[in-house]
Amino acid sequence: MSKLFPLSTNPAIALLExxxxxxxxxxxxxxxxxxxxxxLATDADHSLxxxxxxxxxxxxxxxxxxxxIGDENxxxxxxxxxxxxxxxxxxxxxxxxxxxxxxxxIQSAKDYPTLNAVGWREVIKIHKETKTVTKVVGGxxxxxxxxxxxxxxxxxxxxxxxxxxxxxxxxxxxxxELGLTKEHRFNIYxxxxxxxxxxxxxxxxxxxxxxxxxxxxxxxxLEHSINEPEVVGVFTNANLLGxxxxxxxxxxxxxxxxxxxxxxxxxxxxxQDARPDIRIITYDELRQLGETKAHEIVKPDPSDIAxxxxxxxxxxxxxxxxxxxxxxxxxxxxxxTLLHDFMTDQEAIIAYLPLAHILEFxxxxxxxxxxxxxxxxxxxxxxxxxxxxxxxxxxxxxxSVMIGVPAVWELIRKGILAKVKAGGKLxxxxxxxxxxxxxxxxxxxxxxxxxDTVVFNQVxxxxxxxxxxxxxxGAALSKETQEFLSKALVSVLQGYGLTESxxxxxxxxxxxxxxxxxxxxxxxxxxKLVDAxxxxxxxxxxxxxxxxxxxxGPSVSKGYFKRxxxxxxxxxxxxxxxxGDIAQWNQDGTxxxxxxxxxxxxxxxxxxxxxxxxxxxxxxxxxxxxxCVHADSSANRPMAIVFVHEKNINLVCEELKIGESGRxxxxxxxxxxxxxxxxxxxxxxxKKAGFKPLELLQSVVLTDEEWTPLNGLTTAAQKLNRKAxxxxxxxxxxxxxxxxxxxxxxxGPYRKFTLEHQSxxxxxxxxxxxxVNA
Numbered sequence: 058m059s060k061l062f063p064l065s066t067n068p069a070i071a072l073l074e075x076x077x078x079x080x081x082x083x084x085x086x087x088x089x090x091x092x093x094x095x096x097l098a099t100d101a102d103h104s105l106x107x108x109x110x111x112x113x114x115x116x117x118x119x120x121x122x123x124x125x126i127g128d129e130n131x132x133x134x135x136x137x138x139x140x141x142x143x144x145x146x147x148x149x150x151x152x153x154x155x156x157x158x159x160x161x162x163i164q165s166a167k168d169y170p171t172l173n174a175v176g177w178r179e180v181i182k183i184h185k186e187t188k189t190v191t192k193v194v195g196g197x198x199x200x201x202x203x204x205x206x207x208x209x210x211x212x213x214x215x216x217x218x219x220x221x222x223x224x225x226x227x228x229x230x231x232x233x234e235l236g237l238t239k240e241h242r243f244n245i246y247x248x249x250x251x252x253x254x255x256x257x258x259x260x261x262x263x264x265x266x267x268x269x270x271x272x273x274x275x276x277x278x279l280e281h282s283i284n285e286p287e288v289v290g291v292f293t294n295a296n297l298l299g300x301x302x303x304x305x306x307x308x309x310x311x312x313x314x315x316x317x318x319x320x321x322x323x324x325x326x327x328x329q330d331a332r333p334d335i336r337i338i339t340y341d342e343l344r345q346l347g348e349t350k351a352h353e354i355v356k357p358d359p360s361d362i363a364x365x366x367x368x369x370x371x372x373x374x375x376x377x378x379x380x381x382x383x384x385x386x387x388x389x390x391x392x393x394t395l396l397h398d399f400m401t402d403q404e405a406i407i408a409y410l411p412l413a414h415i416l417e418f419x420x421x422x423x424x425x426x427x428x429x430x431x432x433x434x435x436x437x438x439x440x441x442x443x444x445x446x447x448x449x450x451x452x453x454x455x456x457s458v459m460i461g462v463p464a465v466w467e468l469i470r471k472g473i474l475a476k477v478k479a480g481g482k483l484x485x486x487x488x489x490x491x492x493x494x495x496x497x498x499x500x501x502x503x504x505x506x507x508x509d510t511v512v513f514n515q516v517x518x519x520x521x522x523x524x525x526x527x528x529x530x531g532a533a534l535s536k537e538t539q540e541f542l543s544k545a546l547v548s549v550l551q552g553y554g555l556t557e558s559x560x561x562x563x564x565x566x567x568x569x570x571x572x573x574x575x576x577x578x579x580x581x582x583x584x585k586l587v588d589a590x591x592x593x594x595x596x597x598x599x600x601x602x603x604x605x606x607x608x609x610g611p612s613v614s615k616g617y618f619k620r621x622x623x624x625x626x627x628x629x630x631x632x633x634x635x636x637g638d639i640a641q642w643n644q645d646g647t648x649x650x651x652x653x654x655x656x657x658x659x660x661x662x663x664x665x666x667x668x669x670x671x672x673x674x675x676x677x678x679x680x681x682x683x684x685c686v687h688a689d690s691s692a693n694r695p696m697a698i699v700f701v702h703e704k705n706i707n708l709v710c711e712e713l714k715i716g717e718s719g720r721x722x723x724x725x726x727x728x729x730x731x732x733x734x735x736x737x738x739x740x741x742x743x744k745k746a747g748f749k750p751l752e753l754l755q756s757v758v759l760t761d762e763e764w765t766p767l768n769g770l771t772t773a774a775q776k777l778n779r780k781a782x783x784x785x786x787x788x789x790x791x792x793x794x795x796x797x798x799x800x801x802x803x804x805g806p807y808r809k810f811t812l813e814h815q816s817x818x819x820x821x822x823x824x825x826x827x828x829v830n831a
Contacts, residue, residue: 142580143580168428172218184445191724238265239265248294274766294316301328363384376623393427400458416554467535524547532669536572553576558634564577603641696755701726725761
């Protein structure tokens with residue numbers, strides 16, 4: 058049976074060729090099971106169907122996830138809630154006496170001296186290939202050659218916890234030799250890698266506050282993150298020196314540039330010519346400098362600022378969030394306390410999200426505090442797609458836990474489904490039948506093991522075969538994607554947090570596994586919901602009290618760097634931080650996030666819709682790569698700008714025989730039939746999710762232009778830059794938001810497609826199509 062679906066080289070799924078007769082036989086069995094799963098599901102209690110089981114068989118806990126404390130009858134807000142684990146006090150220490158970052162690594166080196174702490178791969182060779190791509194620019198086809206890079210990598214190399222502490226000590230000594238003291242600030246402008254963590258901990262040993270900068274930042278963002286905190290030094294990577302060179306003459310406080318890897322002499326010369334007074338040294342030279350003389354640790358106070366972590370800047374210039382040693386260590390304590398029974402020193406975590414994002418930073422600190430192993434990778438090398446003569450990072454490292462943002466999980470789900478679809482109707486039927494069985498609360502337990510053996514285990518092999526669970530954070534994950542991956546791959550747990558809360562407010566512990574829920578308050582914070590009367594989210598709502606999330610605790614920041622105005626707006630005198638997120642308390646004491654206050658839009662009829670909620674669901678549509686939903690007070694329903702999923706749209710067009718073969722992606726995004734198809738599929742996705750008529754899209758703009766931090770359409774944390782997107786597609790959006798009329802502006806790169814209001818009630822939808830110029 059194990060040969061039914063031989064292992065694929067595609068990282069998304071291993072569903073390929075199998076013997077036809079065997080496939081038909083197994084397909085019949087699966088179809089029968091799926092039929093009974095469907096029939097039983099129809100007759101079963103709805104709550105039973107909705108409740109998924111954790112992959113290790115942990116049942117839903119009977120104890121409420123949070124407990125109420127304080128005033129029994131507050132006005133305009135819910136009672137304060139704390140984690141059921143520690144209702145009497147908020148935790149601040151991962152271990153007794155551990156209050157500052159330097160303590161964390163020192164203790165771990167004592168407890169886990171020979172365990173591997175961090176690992177990385179080295180580039181053996183970069184293979185380059187030239188490919189010709191076709192684009193439509195100004196209504197005309199333009200062909201251009203692009204160079205594609207493919208990587209050949211080594212196996213993972215590791216530092217033990219003892220070696221990691223020694224490395225941090227040497228780099229810290231090197232900083233001391235350069236003359237850096239507690240009065241200085243330092244910037245880390247680097248990709249996610251072991252040296253990022255080393256620099257952060259080295260700074261902490263000298264009581265030097267470090268500021269963060271995403272490696273995807275452009276010139277303006279980098280200049281802001283260096284100049285506002287007036288840093289004296291910066292650590293970066295050789296490939297980022299070009300961006301740094303563009304701003305060094307505008308950074309008067311910058312005295313030291315430290316970089317790793319091999320740099321181009323021309324870039325180094327450009328920096329030196331612009332600022333002859335800047336000292337440029339390599340990471341290895343800094344280590345050698347630190348080997349010449351040992352320096353005592355300059356221990357910070359727990360209240361000292363360890364880090365100025367800059368937000369991704371989705372609503373303007375990035376804000377520097379002040380995070381003290383107490384904030385960071387308390388957050389680690391909260392996560393460890395909550396997940397203590399589910400994580401051990403044998404965990405292996407793949408690290409590829411930006412360390413400049415608080416989620417990745419806190420997850421890694423937590424792992425380092427408990428002896429887990431971190432394997433560094435990159436988005437480019439995670440899977441086999443961009444590799445030559447070796448496996449991707451995930452398959453090579455074999456993680457037990459994987460952290461990701463919704464965009465990553467959506468990509469994985471769509472990759473799996475695309476591969477299943479490409480395998481033919483028979484295999485697609487087998488896969489769907491197996492999935493139906495796994496989803497059923499009774500048959501899933503009886504026959505789930507068989508489904509795993511025959512189908513899903515080989516999907517899991519593409520992630521190394523050791524995944525026990527995954528954690529999603531950064532934004533809302535759709536129920537469809539969470540459920541699909543929890544059955545086909547591994548249980549996906551959602552978390553909720555902000556930079557201001559040190560990354561963690563709540564996590565869905567495996568004990569409370571469910572969908573559309575961010576879980577249990579971490580024991581380092583307390584939470585209450587405050588009425589948002591203008592939107593109807595009230596603490597008195599039944600059965601679920603709702604309101605804006607306010608948080609307080611030792612892991613919550615005291616404010617923003619040099620932004621007292623924003624601090625006063627966001628923080629109360631009693632220490633509560635107003636998150637701006639709308640949420641509800643569930644009956645089991647868990648928390649569910651509904652949307653952002655600022656993304657609640659009032660329509661022409663007076664009703665509110667939640668843009669981020671709609672986007673999280675619509676993004677699960679297989680034809681969507683990314684989506685920005687928009688509406689205003691003049692609209693009856695929202696519209697959307699859609700960055701189309703190229704591979705999936707090609708598969709569908711081939712299947713439905715839409716258009717001519719060999720067309721460019723740009724041409725496809727201007728095809729009338731494809732526009733109809735995308736809108737139809739989006740509406741089907743919305744209806745399946747139970748959207749109200751006013752939440753269903755009335756029109757779409759299709760584009761083949763990828764949204765990235767480089768073109769400013771997403772932030773460095775991969776969140777939508779809503780303002781920039783709407784400005785970029787302003788003319789197309791203006792056309793769509795107008796009343797439905799027939800008009801035409803020729804030779805535009807975007808296509809408008811509108812569904813008339815009455816078509817929602819009629820099976821015969823009437824479509825109107827226009828092209829608009831950018």
